[in-house]
Amino acid sequence: MRASLIQIAVDPDEPVNSRRQRVASLVREQRERHGAELVVLPELWPTGAFAYESFVTEAEPLEGPTYEAMSKAAAEAGVWLHAGSIVERDPEGPLYNTSLVFAPDGELVRTYRKIHRFGFDKGEAVMMGAGGELVTVAAGGLTFGLGTCYDLRFPELFRGLVDAGATAFVVPAGWPARRREHWTLLARARAVENQAYVLACGTAGTHADVEQAGHSIVVDPWGEVLAEAGAAEEVLTVDLDPAKVAATREQFPALKDRRLR
Template sequence: MRATLLQIDVDQRESVASRRDRVAAMVRAHADADLVVLPELWPVGAFAAEDFAAEAETADGGPTAEVMSAAARDAGVWLHAGSIVERDVVGGELFNTSLLFSPDGDLAAVYRKIHRFGFDQGEAVLMSSGHDIVTARVPGTVLGLATCYDLRFPEQFRLLLDAGAQTLVVPAGWPARRLAHWRLLVRARAVESQAYVLACGTAGTHAGVEQAGHSMIVDPWGEIVAEAGPAEQALSAEVDVFRVDVTRADFPVLRDRVLGVPTPKPR
């Protein structure tokens, strides 16, 4: 499986509509990929909390969903379109919501971020928390969906593992000042889950917060397959999905779990 992470520079001088069109063109330019991944909240900026309400949209049929659906269909790729500020059509709540599109442009999975960042400000007070562990089967592997701050909560990744995840997809808007934590946590989630991690961050500075960039593709042994720098970049690599089963068979650490979590049954 060829994976491409699009590390988008979120510049607030660029309109959201213009950025949607620019990113859609980038997706279409990577039709050689099987899976394309975008960052967290790239339409508005992960730290641009003052714009969340104004830029909120629906997950199915909103402007970002429509543009990304068309881009996935045109490129013929699976597209994890990062996340958007979603406004729930029933209760009006805001969520940090990830969208996965099939090569036909169909909305294949939706994940509402469970762990909200901000410590009583920003996302933590403006958005509601999701509650569902979400996986999605794509050709050759099972994706487990998480977002940014979720990386700091390994129990969520254990639940994804138990749900069958083999490749963990983590869009993010991670601050540059905590780059060391990003690089550590992405590799830790790969090692403990014996899974690939595709971690796609943003570049640039938005709402005064410099972004870390350094999107990464990490294998089930925790080795970095590919890593971006701090600027906008397309990062591509071949992901050998069979290495997940090989790693878990050769070093069967997961079968020794004893803390009340059931051991995943062989598929």
Template sequence: MRASLLQIAVDDAELPQDRRERVAALVRAQAGADLVVLPELWPLGAFSARLWAEGAEQLDGPTADAMAAAAKDAGVWLHAGSIVERDPDGPMYNTSLVFSPSGDLVSVYRKIHRFGFDQGEAATMTAGQELAVVPTPFGRLGLATCYDLRFPELFRALLDAGAELLAVPAGWPARRLAHWRLFAQARAVEEQCVVLACNTAGTHAGVPQAGHSMVVDPWGEVLAEAGTEETALTVDLDPSVVSRTREEFPVLKDRMLR
């Protein structure tokens, strides 16, 4: 399978609608890939809390419409990163969207662990309650988002739900780049999964982003890693590496606590 991680630069000077159109064109340019992954909250910015209430969308909003069309045009599975979702009943969520190559919305994941220590996301958004694992032709894709990386129990639950690949969109800041690398590799080794960790580039709300999107195999080897600029990071994977690794080194069979 061919996976493309689109490390999008988020800049305060770019209007959300202009960014949607630009990102849709970038997705279409990935025709020939099997899976495309975008970062967390790229339409508004993961640290741009002042924009969230006004820019929140429902699941049939402008970002979903643009990404559904782009996925269909490119013929790819698209993890469209996440949006600020406004539930019709009022709450806001940090919500990831996954589209099939026909442009259908096939899975939604509302971020469970909200960052901010009672400020920002933690103060304004509601926590999700449900895991999401998406069956695809290249394996079962488990969904997590950014700060979730710090909570290994979530990834154990995704493993137990059948995940073989883990897609992790993020808006991870540059000042904690070392943690980003550490956690992406740790989750790959712990769960014996392929991790596709897609971060933002640029600076928004005064916060420089770490970039360094990466693809990590079940042994913890970084197969591909971006720098700090906007880029399309593309890697060819053999999804059978997950089953082979679990067979060759069957550490998961020795789990005692569940």
């Protein structure tokens, strides 16, 4: 399966609707130019992950403007699309940091509400509700487990996804530049310990004066980095081989030796 990660630059001076249309064009390009079957976008790219003051005003229903633009883009490109995440306004509850996954016909097949909210006693941690469901999506011979940004620091989530059948993880993020080394380290650690692909797609630019790390990364089941972006807007395209997961787990069957669950 060929996957493209689009490391979007979030510019506060770019209107959100303009960014949606620009990103939709980028999604379509991945099929045309690179033959991508899966496209991945970052966390909260419509608003910016640290633009807390915009969360309430920019929140949208699940089937809102981002859903509409991304569903159309997925269908026109004929790709699986992990459309990153939005600030979801649940009419019966709080805001959520919600990821959207579309099939190649544009149908919304899965959503994932971020379980671990960042901010400690401010920002996302107090403004958004926590998800409570482990989510996987089967596509292209792989089973993708879903996480978002801060989730990357909690290995038990990824173990749970492995138990649910995951052979790869998709992690959209808005990771700050000042902790970039953690981003790379944790992405590789989640790949090595679970013998799974990690597709970690971050943002570029600056959100609410917080410089973003960029450096989206794809890691194979042995922990080798297949591709890594720089700090600016960039696209990574890699080929994922489902057989490599099975081979790694067979040749070095560490997961069979687990004792604590």
